[in-house]
Amino acid sequence: xxxxxxxxxxxxxxxxxxxxxxxxxxxxxxxxxxxxxxxxxxxxxxxxxxxxxxxxxxxxxxxxxxxxxxxxxxxxxxxxxxxxxxxxxxxxxxxxxxxxxxxxxxxxxxxxxxxxxxxxxxxxxxxxxxxxxxxxxxxxxxxxxxxxxxxxxxxx
Amino acid sequence: xxxxxxxxxxxxxxxxxxxxxxxxxxxxxxxxxxxxxxxxxxxxxxxxxxxxxxxxxxxxxxxxxxxxxxxxxxxxxxxxxxxxxxxxxxxxxxxxxxxxxxxxxxxxxxxxxxxxxxxxxxxxxxxxxxxxxxxxxxxxxxxxxxxxxxxxxxxx
Numbered sequence: 343x344x345x346x347x348x349x350x351x352x353x354x355x356x357x358x359x360x361x362x363x364x365x366x367x368x369x370x371x372x373x374x375x376x377x378x379x380x381x382x383x384x385x386x387x388x389x390x391x392x393x394x395x396x397x398x399x400x401x402x403x404x405x406x407x408x409x410x411x412x413x414x415x416x417x418x419x420x421x422x423x424x425x426x427x428x429x430x431x432x433x434x435x436x437x438x439x440x441x442x443x444x445x446x447x448x449x450x451x452x453x454x455x456x457x458x459x460x461x462x463x464x465x466x467x468x469x470x471x472x473x474x475x476x477x478x479x480x481x482x483x484x485x486x487x488x489x490x491x492x493x494x495x496x497x498x
Numbered sequence: 499x500x501x502x503x504x505x506x507x508x509x510x511x512x513x514x515x516x517x518x519x520x521x522x523x524x525x526x527x528x529x530x531x532x533x534x535x536x537x538x539x540x541x542x543x544x545x546x547x548x549x550x551x552x553x554x555x556x557x558x559x560x561x562x563x564x565x566x567x568x569x570x571x572x573x574x575x576x577x578x579x580x581x582x583x584x585x586x587x588x589x590x591x592x593x594x595x596x597x598x599x600x601x602x603x604x605x606x607x608x609x610x611x612x613x614x615x616x617x618x619x620x621x622x623x624x625x626x627x628x629x630x631x632x633x634x635x636x637x638x639x640x641x642x643x644x645x646x647x648x649x650x651x652x653x654x
Contacts (some may be wrong), residue, residue: 405552429623435553438587460611461616463586467608
């Protein structure tokens, strides 16, 4: 990766979505999908509470939005940026959508599905494994989550 | 399980949705969610092609529909019937939705996420594991899938 790689600005965009999610009372996770040509196809944050939908994780929302935009089930050549390690639901959706590269921030020992637990991409039942770049702006992502959950505890 | 258990009629409903999905040109998988009081909360089949949405598996659709109906992120006490072993995306969504009991038909050695591959419910990162009843009307479910895919090959 050269200095010119725009992954920092894409992850900054995902972090902005994570902060907006936290401000809505959602677990602060944000995601962005970038098309092969560099265009932002979709950006969103967690909306599980707002939509009363346990599938409305940031990654799921941007995948669905990007596919709707393109009218296609597959996002060939696209990159997904997300501030936290995806859970197994989102990891499998990333595989189903044929995302080319996955950039994520903080590891998620509690609910992660990639580097721990079910390791969704590490079985023959996974038909597409993206290239994976982890620990991108992980400190900022972790700080957001820590502040959010310590705020919840303080409210009690 | 007693003879009076209605799981056969619920799975028959899921099979009807699977057949309808196949007739639409979708992989023939169907799902149903039954509330604690026995009411049918949602029923649907795969719609990934129709909606250009790689997350539109039968299980995801019925979970989202049932949650929308109840205005809740969790389907406490509800049962999910699906004709095929869920993939890891759907398995994790079933866990997130706190489904009480999962009844499924055929095993899916190719893409399953429960009894093989990532075994989503079998890790500490899984925060809720439903009771699982497999091989319910598995023969009918398998025959539907086999006919569908042999039909696709014959079309070529």
